[in-house]
Structure formats: C-alpha cells, structure tokens
Amino acid sequence: MTPLAGFHFHFYQPPRENPWLGVVHNEWSAFPYHDWNERIAAECYRAMVAVAIEGEGGSLELVEPLTMSSFNVAPTLHHWMEVHAVDVEGSLRHEMAERSHRGDSPVMAMPAVHAILPLARPEDRRRLIAWGIADYRHRYGSDPEGMWLPETAVDEATLLDLVDAGITYTVLMPSQARRVRRAGEEWREVDQSSLDTTRAYRVVLSSGRSLRVVFGDGELSRLVAFGELLSDGNGLADRLAARAGSDGAALIVADGETYGHHHRFGDVGVAWALRRLREGHGIETSLGEWLESHDPVDEVELQPVSAWSCAHGVERWNSDCGCVTGERPGYDLAWRRPLRHALDSLRDELVERLTGALEDLVEDVPGTLTEYGRVLAGATTPVEFVRERAEGLSEEQVVRVLELVEGYRHLLYAFTSCAWFFADPADIETSIVLRYAQVAIEMVASATGEDLTEWFIDQLSGVRSALTGRAGRELWRGAVESERADAALVAAGALAEYHVHREYAHRRRGHYSYRVNGREVVVRDERTTRSTTFVGDVTTHPSRGMSVRVVGPAGEEEFDLSHLGHDVVARVGAGWLRGVGSHDYEGATDALAAELLRRPGTRDDDALLQALACAPRCVSPSGETALRRALMALVSHGLDDVRRETLGPLGRAVGLAEMFPATGTVDEFL
Numbered sequence: 113m114t115p116l117a118g119f120h121f122h123f124y125q126p127p128r129e130n131p132w133l134g135v136v137h138n139e140w141s142a143f144p145y146h147d148w149n150e151r152i153a154a155e156c157y158r159a160m161v162a163v164a165i166e167g168e169g170g171s172l173e174l175v176e177p178l179t180m181s182s183f184n185v186a187p188t189l190h191h192w193m194e195v196h197a198v199d200v201e202g203s204l205r206h207e208m209a210e211r212s213h214r215g216d217s218p219v220m221a222m223p224a225v226h227a228i229l230p231l232a233r234p235e236d237r238r239r240l241i242a243w244g245i246a247d248y249r250h251r252y253g254s255d256p257e258g259m260w261l262p263e264t265a266v267d268e269a270t271l272l273d274l275v276d277a278g279i280t281y282t283v284l285m286p287s288q289a290r291r292v293r294r295a296g297e298e299w300r301e302v303d304q305s306s307l308d309t310t311r312a313y314r315v316v317l318s319s320g321r322s323l324r325v326v327f328g329d330g331e332l333s334r335l336v337a338f339g340e341l342l343s344d345g346n347g348l349a350d351r352l353a354a355r356a357g358s359d360g361a362a363l364i365v366a367d368g369e370t371y372g373h374h375h376r377f378g379d380v381g382v383a384w385a386l387r388r389l390r391e392g393h394g395i396e397t398s399l400g401e402w403l404e405s406h407d408p409v410d411e412v413e414l415q416p417v418s419a420w421s422c423a424h425g426v427e428r429w430n431s432d433c434g435c436v437t438g439e440r441p442g443y444d445l446a447w448r449r450p451l452r453h454a455l456d457s458l459r460d461e462l463v464e465r466l467t468g469a470l471e472d473l474v475e476d477v478p479g480t481l482t483e484y485g486r487v488l489a490g491a492t493t494p495v496e497f498v499r500e501r502a503e504g505l506s507e508e509q510v511v512r513v514l515e516l517v518e519g520y521r522h523l524l525y526a527f528t529s530c531a532w533f534f535a536d537p538a539d540i541e542t543s544i545v546l547r548y549a550q551v552a553i554e555m556v557a558s559a560t561g562e563d564l565t566e567w568f569i570d571q572l573s574g575v576r577s578a579l580t581g582r583a584g585r586e587l588w589r590g591a592v593e594s595e596r597a598d599a600a601l602v603a604a605g606a607l608a609e610y611h612v613h614r615e616y617a618h619r620r621r622g623h624y625s626y627r628v629n630g631r632e633v634v635v636r637d638e639r640t641t642r643s644t645t646f647v648g649d650v651t652t653h654p655s656r657g658m659s660v661r662v663v664g665p666a667g668e669e670e671f672d673l674s675h676l677g678h679d680v681v682a683r684v685g686a687g688w689l690r691g692v693g694s695h696d697y698e699g700a701t702d703a704l705a706a707e708l709l710r711r712p713g714t715r716d717d718d719a720l721l722q723a724l725a726c727a728p729r730c731v732s733p734s735g736e737t738a739l740r741r742a743l744m745a746l747v748s749h750g751l752d753d754v755r756r757e758t759l760g761p762l763g764r765a766v767g768l769a770e771m772f773p774a775t776g777t778v779d780e781f782l
C-alpha cells in the first residue's frame with residue numbers, strides 16, 4: 113500500500129528570445145534582472161532545486177523539492193536554461209538520471225511548443241508531440257511515459273496522438289472529467305467537486321486503446337495557486353496525507369512558478385510540506401512511482417474538449433469566451449478569433465509552399481518535418497540531418513532545406529498559447545507570436561522567393577487592440593519592426609566589436625557566428641548554415657558618435673551605434689570605458705557616469721547607458737546607483753522630449769519616475 117501525496121510542478125515561460133537573433137530581449141519591467149526568465153530563475157527555479165529551512169535545534173536543513181516531486185519543463189524553457197541557467201539545467205538532469213536508475217521517472221515530457229493541441233492542425237499536433245519526445249529522449253536518455261499538455265488542453269484526437277506516440281499517462285484537472293464508471297457498472301456523471309481524485313483512471317479511446325489519467329486535487333491546487341495555503345507547509349502536508357489515505361493520491365498540480373515567484377516564500381512552504389510528508393507521514397512517493405503500482409480499475413470519460421484555465425472548452429485561445437487575465441479598463445477580446453484565423457491561414461499557405469519546395473529536395477517530406485525534432489533537441493546537427501535524408505545536394509540546396517524546415521518550426525512557435533491568454537493583443541505575448549510568424553515568412557521567402565509578408569498583414573486587419581487603438585499593420589509593426597534583424601545588422605555589430613576589441617571580440621551572437629578579417633566579415637546563420645559576406649567600415653566622430661557602413665548582397669546599409677543591439681553596444685562600451693577585452697559592465701557604468709559629469713553628452717551616450725543597464729543578468733545595488741548618477745548627469749545637460757522618452761523605461765526602472773513620467777505607451781503596461 114503506497115499513497116501518493118505531494119506536488120506536480122509545471123514549469124513554463126514564453127519564449128523571450130528575439131527570434132531573428134536568438135538573443136533574449138531585455139525587459140525593463142523585470143529590473144534589476146535582465147528579463148523575466150532571469151528573475152523567475154532567481155526567485156523560483158534555483159530555489160526549487162534546494163531550499164534551506166529550519167531544522168532541529170535551530171539548525172538549517174536543505175530540502176530539495178524537485179527530488180521529492182514530479183515535474184515537467186517546457187522544451188523552450190529548457191533551451192533557455194541550457195544557456196542562461198546552466199546550474200538549474202544541470203540539477204534537473206542529475207535528478208532525472210539518479211531516479212531513472214530506480215525505474216521511477218519524475219519527469220513528464222511536453223510538446224515542443226506551448227500550443228493548444230486541440231486547436232492545432234492534426235499534422236502539426238503530431239509533430240509537436242514527436243518533437244517533445246525527441247527533446248526528452250536526448251535530454252534524459254530514455255523514452256517518456258507521461259506527457260503534460262499545454263494548459264492541460266485535451267480532446268479525443270489529442271489523446272489518440274499521445275497514445276500513438278507511446279505516451280501512457282497525462283495529468284488533468286477535475287473539471288475536465290464528465291463521467292466515471294467501475295468495470296461492469298453504469299456511468300456516473302461527475303463534476304469537479306464529486307470526482308474522486310484519489311484514484312487513477314483509464315480513458316478508453318475510439319481506437320480501443322487507452323491512456324491513464326491522474327487528476328490533480330482541484331481544491332488544494334486552487335488554494336495553493338490562488339490562496340494562502342503555502343504559508344503553512346506542515347498544515348498543507350497533513351491535509352494532503354489525510355486526503356491520500358493509505359493508498360490513494362493527493363496531488364497539488366500548479367505552475368512551478370507559483371513557488372517563490374507568484375508566491376514569495378512559496379518555495380519554503382513546499383519544502384516544509386515535503387519534509388513533513390516524508391518525516392511525519394512516511395510518504396515519499398512521486399507520481400511515476402505511484403502509477404507503477406496502481407493500474408487504474410476505473411474508467412473516465414472526459415469532456416469533449418477542455419483545458420484547466422478556460423470554462424468553455426478551449427475557446428480562450430480562439431474567441432471572446434470571457435476568460436481573461438490582466439484585464440484593464442476598456443479592454444475588448446474581439447481580437448482573439450481574427451488572430452487565430454490569421455495564423456491558421458498563414459499556416460496553411462506557408463505549409464503548402466514549403467512542402468512543395470521540399471518535395472524537390474528530399475524524398476520523405478512529412479518524415480523530414482517530423483524528424484526535425486532531433487535537430488531541435490540537439491541530437492544531430494542541421495547538416496548531418498539533411499545529408500541523412502537526401503543525397504547529392506549542393507551546399508545551396510542544403511541551406512534551402514534548412515530554411516524550409518526552420519520556416520515550419522517558427523510557424524509552430526507562432527501558435528504559443530500565451531498570445532491569446534491576456535487582455536490585449538498589443539501585449540508582449542501576442543507580439544512574440546507575430547515575430548515568430550514573420551521569421552517563418554522570411555525563412556520560406558528566402559528559400560522560395562515568395563514573400564507572404566504583405567498578405568499576412570492583410571489577414572491581421574481584424575486584430576485590434578482596444579487599449580492602444582492599434583490594429584492590423586500598426587500592431588504588426590509594433591511587434592516586428594524594432595526587433596527585426598538580418599545578417600547585415602549582425603555584420604555591422606561584428607565590425608563595431610572588432611573595431612574596439614580586435615582579437616578579443618565575440619565570434620558568436622545568438623543564432624549567428626561570424627569571422628572578421630580586416631574590412632571583410634562573413635556571417636553564418638547556424639540554423640540554416642547560410643553564409644553571407646559583407647565589407648564595411650566603422651567611423652567614430654566626437655559628436656556624431658559611431659556608425660558602421662556595410663555592403664552586402666542587398667546593397668549598402670548604415671547603422672548607428674544605437675541600432676546595433678544592446679548586447680553589442682554593451683560590449684563596445686565596456687571596451688571603450690574599461691579597456692580592450694573587458695566585460696566589466698558595472699565598472700563601465702561607473703566610468704560613464706563620471707565622464708558625463710565632466711563633459712557634454714554625445715549622441716551615443718543614451719544607447720551606451722541603456723545597453724550597460726541591460727548587460728548584467730542582475731544589476732547590483734552599486735550598479736543601480738551608477739545608472740542613476742549617469743542618468744541625472746544626462747538630464748542636467750538637458751534632454752529633449754525624444755531623448756527623455758527613449759530613456760524613460762530605464763529612468764522609471766531605477767526609481768527616477770519624477771524625471772521620466774510615463775507617456776502611456778504600450779511598453780509601460782508590461
């Protein structure tokens with residue numbers, strides 16, 4: 113007899129990378145952190161690896177919540193952690209490896225993108241599942257048994273695809289059940305208060321095959337996520353143990369970010385609860401382990417289509433059903449359906465073109481798209497992948513295959529569910545999917561010569577932000593134009609860095625690598641292996657600042673320092689202010705603040721200051737003081753309205769709101 117009492121953590125954040133560059137965008141609203149991922153990693157992910165709580169006799173005891181729970185991590189978040197939170201990623205892998213030895217998998221897989229599977233085109237849905245499995249397999253070295261569904265959104269077709277992919281269980285919430293029966297007995301209608309969540313269930317599908325479902329404890333999960341239950345970890349443990357009884361399950365299922373991020377000290381509450389379950393109740397079971405010994409005898413029939421954060425099936429991601437988060441006066445959800453329609457139409461048009469183009473290059477187009485998950489997982493390189501699937505292709509043809517499959521990948525990323533979740537389409541979450549859609553369009557255009565940008569903008573005409581008055585093209589422009597980047601911009605950035613740092617200059621920037629040789633720079637997109645050669649010059653002028661001119665296949669372009677991107681500008685600034693090869697951003701900020709007190713400002717100072725504020729993962733208190741000093745020096749030189757507005761987000765972030773009053777633009781809502 114083994115009860116299950118404890119937690120399942122769903123870890124997920126929207127993909128915050130600029131999809132052109134693969135560099136994570138700075139978010140002032142997360143200050144002093146660089147962006148929300150950094151902030152949540154500090155507040156939650158690292159805390160959940162190990163929490164110090166009071167032990168016997170006032171000593172400190174380390175509790176490791178992940179080792180005593182089950183969890184899932186979105187592949188897109190995993191990719192971020194691999195680069196920016198290596199310690200967390202390492203702990204997750206270690207935990208998984210340790211427990212795999214015991215035949216107990218604490219981790220559920222996830223589809224590659226946080227998309228609402230019941231709303232996806234069937235081939236896309238199957239590939240999102242296959243790519244999620246490829247990611248899990250490469251990361252953990254085994255096949256997953258469980259798969260977490262984004263927003264727990266499910267219908268029969270989704271379950272059929274899961275079973276076909278070898279998945280044997282999922283976790284849902286009680287409101288998603290319709291009726292239950294014991295073998296040989298009549299069906300009994302249930303609702304979220306009458307469903308017995310202490311047992312596992314079997315869903316029998318129309319194919320005759322079946323899948324196991326475990327339901328989270330609805331009431332306790334809700335109280336943990338939205339109430340104060342975490343403030344008394346011992347009390348929570350006692351309630352869980354009582355619910356589970358001698359052999360049942362009591363599982364709190366919530367976003368992992370609940371612990372420490374949404375609820376300050378929630379990580380501590382979890383640690384207290386888990387220690388009490390282990391030491392006070394002798395319960396140390398995780399979901400995978402419990403399921404091994406609890407083959408379901410009861411059958412459940414699910415609602416035809418459902419999800420945990422919408423009471424109307426999956427309409428939250430398709431229409432104005434009324435479910436919303438982050439509403440503000442004047443909001444209007446009428447934009448949701450046109451956005452879904454625009455992206456679905458884009459999907460169909462692009463897939464028709466990219467599969468058509470792929471047919472001339474590889475033998476098995478559907479198989480190629482499905483297997484591409486191995487490249488995304490890092491199990492093989494892009495070039496090896498293409499060479500395995502097609503013989504005798506020229507280098508240019510290999511590039512075209514990769515542009516077409518990358519176009520498809522970006523298209524699937526454009527269905528990230530967060531885009532529909534909040535109140536207004538001018539919010540960052542909707543901008544993110546418009547950017548992915550645009551990269552998909554550009555990748556396919558590069559390979560086929562047909563550019564659907566204008567056509568797609570027309571499709572967006574019905575998408576209107578009630579809060580900003582922007583619609584269609586304006587909304588697209590707000591999302592895309594400030595972020596858009598190409599090889600010419602990367603070349604300009606490379607030349608600027610090389611100009612300052614010489615051999616100490618970076619050779620890699622997000623998706624791109626580059627080689628500089630005198631005035632020549634070769635930029636390579638590592639996703640598609642497309643290499644482009646540019647020739648350029650850097651000029652610096654005492655008052656006009658730095659500018660870079662590059663000549664490439666598309667002609668000549670000129671970039672000011674402020675257009676090269678925060679990451680490049682910070683590196684250039686550290687070189688200028690602290691010496692060649694330096695990455696001392698805080699020292700550079702101090703030096704800049706001191707200079708600005710002695711000399712008049714130049715055009716580049718604003719860009720430099722902003723970039724230095726964006727460079728560290730977390731600005732220290734002394735770094736923050738330096739930023740404030742530098743800003744006040746700039747203000748004392750006199751700022752026109754444009755410069756005041758540009759510097760506004762930084763000014764407000766460091767507590768100088770009275771010098772930089774909000775102007776009511778979109779980024780200030782974030």
Ligand SMILES: [Zn+2]
Pocket residue numbers: 421422423424425427428433434435
């Ligand atoms: Zn709803």
